[in-house]
Amino acid sequence: MAKRNRPPTLLTLAHRLVxxxxxxxxxxxxxxxxxxGPDSNAxxxxxxLLRRRVGHQLCAVGVDHGLRPEAGSELAVAQAIAxxxxxxxxTVALHVAPGSNLQARARQARHEALQQVAxxxxxxxxxxxxxxxxxxxxxxxxxxxxxxxxxxxxxxPQAPPLSAGVPLVRPLLTCRRSDVLAHLSRHRLxxxxxxxxxxxxxxRSRVRHELMPLLEELSPGIVGHLCALxxxxxxxxxxxxxxxxxxxxxxxxxxxARRLGKRQxxxxxxxxxxxxxxxxxxxxxxxxxx
Numbered sequence: 001m002a003k004r005n006r007p008p009t010l011l012t013l014a015h016r017l018v019x020x021x022x023x024x025x026x027x028x029x030x031x032x033x034x035x036x037g038p039d040s041n042a043x044x045x046x047x048x049l050l051r052r053r054v055g056h057q058l059c060a061v062g063v064d065h066g067l068r069p070e071a072g073s074e075l076a077v078a079q080a081i082a083x084x085x086x087x088x089x090x091t092v093a094l095h096v097a098p099g100s101n102l103q104a105r106a107r108q109a110r111h112e113a114l115q116q117v118a119x120x121x122x123x124x125x126x127x128x129x130x131x132x133x134x135x136x137x138x139x140x141x142x143x144x145x146x147x148x149x150x151x152x153x154x155x156x157p158q159a160p161p162l163s164a165g166v167p168l169v170r171p172l173l174t175c176r177r178s179d180v181l182a183h184l185s186r187h188r189l190x191x192x193x194x195x196x197x198x199x200x201x202x203x204r205s206r207v208r209h210e211l212m213p214l215l216e217e218l219s220p221g222i223v224g225h226l227c228a229l230x231x232x233x234x235x236x237x238x239x240x241x242x243x244x245x246x247x248x249x250x251x252x253x254x255x256x257a258r259r260l261g262k263r264q265x266x267x268x269x270x271x272x273x274x275x276x277x278x279x280x281x282x283x284x285x286x287x288x289x290x
Contacts, residue, residue: 010183014046014171015053020256021157023169026055029123030169032087033114034062036074036192039129041081042180043172045189047127048085059088061117063110066095067102074192081189090117103202115165123166130155130170133177136226137207140215144203153234176223228252250275254284 008016017023024030032047034040047058060082062075075091082089092113096106114126138154145151159168172180184191199205215222231252250267254277257265264278277284 009186010042010172010175010179011046011049013174013179015050017157017174018050018054018169018171020260021169022260023127023158023171024054024056024125027057028125029057029059029121031114031118031121031123031126031166032058032060033110033126033128034060034075034078034082034089035129035194036062036071036077037129037194037197038180038184038191039131039134039172039177041078041189041191042183043127043129044078044081044087045085045187046183047171048082048087059090059117059121059123061114062089062091063113064091064093065106065109066093067098067106068194068196070192074194077190077192092117103196103204111161115161118166125158125167125169126161126165127169127171129172129180131172131175131177131180132223132227133208133212135173135230136223137204137212139226139230140207140211141203144207149233152230154230156230156234173227231255258284 030047032040032044034044044060047056050056051058060078062078064071064075079089079091081087094109094113096102096109099105117123118126135155139152142151142154155170155173157170157173159170161167183189196202197205198209200209212222219225232255250269253267254265257277258279262279264276266274266276269275279285
């Protein structure tokens with residue numbers, strides 16, 4: 001009886017992305033941003049387990065924006081995971097005044113707090129728990145707001161800080177939300193639920209709960225398609241337009257090889273033939289040795 005192929009776990013997907021995108025390495029100190037929610041708890045637990053494979057160091061930071069009384073108990077859930085995994089945990093208390101543009105102001109305040117911790121601890125990156133679903137939702141939100149190609153290149157695996165500081169990395173970016181929940185269930189991890197994620201006053205909530213389910217009904221692979229679009233648009237100048245015979249997967253593989261500094265790579269094209277691609281400057285060229 002043939003063995004059934006199991007889909008890769010969250011740990012496998014995260015390890016691949018950390019390795020392929022060189023998000024951090026042995027000896028690097030990573031600040032894990034925590035909220036107590038499912039994504040950040042899975043990130044915290046996953047990064048703690050990956051220390052054996054990658055060799056990085058880890059500390060965790062929870063930010064209380066002072067907006068909801070439940071935030072303290074939610075962060076306590078993350079702190080319990082950190083303590084179980086012997087990860088130092090710190091809570092930062094902020095005061096974000098209620099009013100217009102609340103989510104954006106809270107995000108900016110949280111980012112500044114995390115950067116301060118990173119600077120104080122000499123961390124090299126700040127890791128956040130964004131998933132493939134988050135990336136797809138962000139692409140749709142920006143599309144609804146009329147963003148161009150640069151704006152649609154949303155949530156790359158590694159991004160510069162909003163201001164001075166260390167880069168942001170997203171180790172769970174190739175994981176679906178279902179991968180997160182499967183990891184939490186497998187390791188019997190609890191998590192908190194932020195009610196604002198279901199508040200239809202916010203655009204992201206409507207995109208998540210109304211638009212994305214409809215799009216997935218019309219096109220089950222829409223999350224992957226939107227993430228691939230963002231990945232292609234994030235490519236900083238690789239001239240794959242000169243390779244019209246290649247599809248999306250091949251173009252992404254070429255761009256990944258270029259960003260890793262490889263001098264050449266191969267991609268599989270129709271008919272099962274391997275195509276050799278060599279890089280000259282920043283441009284890929286099909287190398288026909290026949």
